[in-house]
Amino acid sequence: MQVGENDSVIIVTHEPNWLLDWYWKETTGKNVSHLIQDYLNGRCKLRMAGDLHHFMRHSATPSDKPTFVEHLLVNGCGGAFLHPTHVFKNFERFSGTTYECKAAYPSYEESSGIALGNILKFRKKNWQFDIIGGFIYFILVFSMFPQCNLVHILNEETWSGRLQSFSSTIWSALLFIFEHSYVSSVGSLTLLMASYSFVPSKLTRKKRAIIGGLHVLAHLTAALVLMLLMELGIEICIRNHLLATSGYHPLYDWYRSMESEHFPDPTGLRTRLEQWTLGLYPACIKYLMSAFDVPEVMAVTRINICKNGMMSLSRSVLIMYYTSVFIYFWIFSTPVVSLIFGSYLYICINWFHIHFDEAFSSLRIANYKSFTRLHIKKDGDLEIFTLAVDKGPKGLEVGSQVGGRGKRASSAQPPPEIP
Incomplete structure (x- = not known):
């Protein structure tokens, strides 16, 4: 033709x-x-x-x-x-x-x-982002745990003085990351390169560097603020004798005291059971209970590190300490990382008209x-x-009523033709 x-x-x-x-x-x-x-x-x-x-x-x-x-x-x-x-x-x-x-x-x-939904609904729509987001925040401040010199913030008499001391501590921590730390500095530089690459190439290199740098700076500042708030919370609990009062295993010690008081063992069965299991019997209970007493582990280890230094502790104790810190910091940081990333997408899509695919695919709008x-x-x-x-149906069930109320046909009726 x-x-x-x-x-x-x-x-x-x-x-x-x-x-x-x-x-x-x-x-x-x-x-x-x-x-x-x-x-x-x-x-x-x-x-x-x-x-x-x-x-x-x-x-x-x-x-x-x-x-x-x-x-x-x-x-x-x-x-x-x-x-x-x-x-x-x-x-x-x-x-x-x-x-x-x-x-x-x-x-x-x-x-x-x-696009405003990126600020309000990003975490709800993309809850899987919490997994990697909380881990990235922990890497950013890994080298900053623990903070041993926080007394000057608590000793300030006015809120303006506390805020000023808090801000100066954040600035000092930021300088420490790039001048002395290893893990946090590598994590920050890696995130900076990833953020630069994430900015669409339609912009100039200068604009990509500025947008990517500000994005990383927002995340790094938020991570440092959360780290310092968490450390201040532990410091306040220690000073008020709410934590670090009886060693690493207070819950297990309480259990053993209650066991010996209310369940005496005149035949020495518990001692023989410990020998038969090669020590696994009390050890399993001991470390299982310590899993439910994470703040105490964090506080006691923090005091030991601040007094004697990092090298005074065994590797297993350090692993236990950083694992405990990670659990609480991950829970603490995940709402913030989603909020900042969602705000980044909102600003980019409405101000710079970039990330149109990422900013709207994250909302998963079916309307x-x-x-x-x-x-x-x-x-x-x-x-x-x-x-x-404008709005698509939700929970749609295709079928026609047959044979009385509540029964559906096994095959769907075809829709009528549009003239």
Whole structure:
């Protein structure tokens, strides 16, 4: 079949390179452009694509210059999640032709408002991020545990003085990380490189470095603040004799005292049981109970490190200490890391118009669905209808009522045809 001189052509491609090329400042789809400009030569009235999960329609503005494509239409609203439209608000030129946006779904205002969900809902939608986020925060401040000189903060008489001492301690800890530490400095530099690489390459290297650096600085500052708050909490408990009052195993010591008092062993059965199990009988109970007394382990080990230094403790004790610190610090830090990362995505998508894929895929929005139907009339005119649903159904059960109340048909009825 040969395209006639007066025929009109619809070009359908998998992605809207007119938007993506403008966004990424690239030139792709050269074969399609060659077909449209050199062979069709103005006969392409409509170009359609999906891939971007929203709806946008642009029409060429009247001009004396030749127009290769009259209408540009994107409808990928059947995708797994939603893509923003406000990121592409400033698109207006393609192949030398000026275009005007006739429709956008969701609207630019709605799209910008949806991005706010990254601050409010990021952790709820992406709870798996807690696993790696809490671990990264612990690596950032690993070298800062324990903080032995916090008395000056607690001895301040005014809240302004405490805040000033707190801030100066944070600054000193930040300098210590890059000047003396090993684990925390390597973790910070690794995170900095990863953050720089995460920023889209459409920006200049300088802007990528600034955005990535500020992102890492926010996380590092938050991790240091949480570390210092946690250390201050332990210090206050120690000073008020709530922790570190009876060694590493106070719960086990209490258990043994209650056992000897209420369950005497005149036959020496417990001693023989300890010999038969090669010491496993009391050891298992001892260390199992210590797992339920993590704050005491942290406090006692912290005091020993501050008095005698890190080298005075065995490797097993240090492993137990850092494991205890990690458990509490991970719980403490996970809400903050999600909040900061979600805020980063919100700022980037609304201020810099970057991370449009990451910022909206993280929200997993199943609404704003639509489909496009084309109707060619007998006279050759083309009608295009796009039907949209703002909110999709949840918990949908397909079937028809048969045989009384509460029973569903085994096979679903086909939907009625749309005229």
